[in-house]
Amino acid sequence: MKxxxxxxxxxxxxxxxxxxxxxxxGDKAADFKLQNVDGKYVSLADFDDARGFIVVFTxxxxxYAKAYQDRIIALDKKYKAKGYPVVAINPNDVDLxxxxxxxxxxxxxxxxxxxxPYLKDAKYEVYKTYGATRTPQIYVLxxxxxxxxxxxxxxxxxxxxxxxxxxxxxxxxxxxxxxxGNDPDPNSTKAIGCTIKQK
Amino acid sequence: xxxxxxxxxGLVIIWLLSSYTHKHQPKVxxxxxxxxxxHLQNDTTYLVNFWASWCxxxxxxxxxxxxxxxxxxxxxxxxxxxxxxxxxxIESRLLPFLENNKIHSxxxxxxxxxxxxxxxxxxxxWSGSIPATLIYQMGDRTFRExxxxxxxxxxxxxxxxx
Numbered sequence: 001m002k003x004x005x006x007x008x009x010x011x012x013x014x015x016x017x018x019x020x021x022x023x024x025x026g027d028k029a030a031d032f033k034l035q036n037v038d039g040k041y042v043s044l045a046d047f048d049d050a051r052g053f054i055v056v057f058t059x060x061x062x063x064y065a066k067a068y069q070d071r072i073i074a075l076d077k078k079y080k081a082k083g084y085p086v087v088a089i090n091p092n093d094v095d096l097x098x099x100x101x102x103x104x105x106x107x108x109x110x111x112x113x114x115x116x117p118y119l120k121d122a123k124y125e126v127y128k129t130y131g132a133t134r135t136p137q138i139y140v141l142x143x144x145x146x147x148x149x150x151x152x153x154x155x156x157x158x159x160x161x162x163x164x165x166x167x168x169x170x171x172x173x174x175x176x177x178x179x180x181g182n183d184p185d186p187n188s189t190k191a192i193g194c195t196i197k198q199k
Numbered sequence: 200x201x202x203x204x205x206x207x208x209g210l211v212i213i214w215l216l217s218s219y220t221h222k223h224q225p226k227v228x229x230x231x232x233x234x235x236x237x238h239l240q241n242d243t244t245y246l247v248n249f250w251a252s253w254c255x256x257x258x259x260x261x262x263x264x265x266x267x268x269x270x271x272x273x274x275x276x277x278x279x280x281x282x283x284x285x286x287x288x289i290e291s292r293l294l295p296f297l298e299n300n301k302i303h304s305x306x307x308x309x310x311x312x313x314x315x316x317x318x319x320x321x322x323x324x325w326s327g328s329i330p331a332t333l334i335y336q337m338g339d340r341t342f343r344e345x346x347x348x349x350x351x352x353x354x355x356x357x358x359x360x361x
Contacts, residue, residue: 063253063285096216133344134328155327158313158361190318192249192283195256195328195345 022131025187029055029141029148030054032126034119034140037106042117044087044141051083052142052178053170056121057132060099060108062194065135065158069112074178075156075172076116084140084175086116091135092137092197100197120121127196134193140184141175154189158199224294225306227286230317232251236279237321237333243275244336244359249309249321249329251283252296257330261302263349267356268304276356278304283329286310296328300314334359 021031044053056072058065076086092100102120109118121127130139140152149175152174157166174184236347239245248264250257261280268278280302289308297306311317318327322342325331334341334352334357 026332063251133326155315158315161287161312165312168313186315189315190325192314192318192327192329194254195330196257 009189020165021128021152022133023129023139023150025096025150025153026148027150029139030037030129031148032081032119032121032129034121034126035102036117036119037102037109037114042087047085049083050085050143052140052175053148054079054084054086054175055130055139055141056086056088056144057091057127057135057137057139057196058088059090059097059194059197060104061097062135062192064160064193068136068156069108071163073112073115074090075175078172079175080115082175082179084178087117088114088116089121089126090118091121091124091132093124093199096197096199105170132196134191136191136193138171140171140178143179152184152187154186155193157193160191224289225282225297225308227289227308227310230309230311230320233281233307233311234317234320236281236307237335240337241275241335243277244334244356246276246278246356247281247333247335248278249281249283249331251329252288252293253284254329260330260346261300261350265302265304265319265345266349267352270353271356276360280304280306282306282308284308314322336360 013171031044033041036042047053054075058069058072072086072088090100090105094101105118105120132139136138136156138152138154138156139150141148142151152171154170156171158168158170159166170186170189174187177184200205236245237247246264246267248260250261252258264278264280267276282293286308293308314327318325321331321333324342325344328344330346331344332347334355339359341355
């Protein structure tokens with residue numbers, strides 16, 4: 001009985017450590033260099049004119065992620081012009097999900113007409129550094145001097161089923177707040193999504 | 200007159216369909232209607248599993264829950280499978296899945312798109328990915344975001360029913 005309890009405490013601690021490893025709002029975010037569907041490598045440092053970024057962890061198979069990809073395109077078109085381009089990252093292990101290989105990503109990007117880079121987290125490190133657990137999951141970063149600061153973590157809006165029934169556009173509101181010089185409120189939201197697939 | 204006949208035939212067909220589907224169709228609940236299932240105050244141990252038929256790790260894990268439900272059917276243990284399948288796919292996907300996999304545990308569909316409003320009410324540790332499972336007997340609650348094995352489930356159930 002005591003052993004079970006101890007085991008419980010240990011797994012809770014381990015779990016907390018894993019969860020605690022990612023970014024929280026206010027943390028400084030690291031740049032990355034990942035391969036895009038066009039074969040080129042992309043870093044956030046390449047975007048000289050950006051005021052910040054909408055970093056989207058997404059993939060090819062998850063119905064929730066797919067349900068949001070049209071909305072992500074619309075958000076990119078709207079906010080790229082205002083200095084907040086979308087950068088999408090696919091973190092799924094390709095041994096478990098062959099459709100998430102770069103070829104499959106290119107196909108998805110072409111079919112949907114992605115207007116933003118769709119990068120492969122080939123070493124499965126970036127999503128861990130960020131602390132992403134599911135697809136889709138968003139991190140809004142703001143440039144502050146030479147740093148990137150996490151300003152919002154969470155979901156896109158309050159209705160994955162129907163874009164026309166959205167009442168709270170959490171992500172758009174967060175970026176609008178930043179553009180107006182304010183901090184997003186809420187700065188963190190949760191949503192149902194697919195576990196990032198890793199061995 | 201003809202309109203009346205068509206109308207009545209239509210009503211009979213609707214009635215037949217609804218009585219048929221009523222038997223086979225899981226309840227579809229909003230979070231407010233579902234929430235009492237997370238706080239039942241009796242001596243039963245509840246295993247509440249959040250899943251969807253399109254979620255590969257969830258589907259792999261289901262047999263473990265089915266096995267627990269079967270093994271403890273004479274004890275105060277109950278498995279509740281809370282499906283997050285899209286409401287549009289209940290007929291086309293969820294029902295055939297339940298049929299083909301001969302799922303015996305109780306299934307209900309949680310249809311409440313603004314999950315940000317309710318995920319913390321299941322457990323604050325939940326980030327929102329599935330599978331996720333709450334095992335509880337009154338105030339004794341164990342939550343996990345991720346997959347359980349049969350052995351792990353059995354160990355937790357044994358601990359709670361003591």
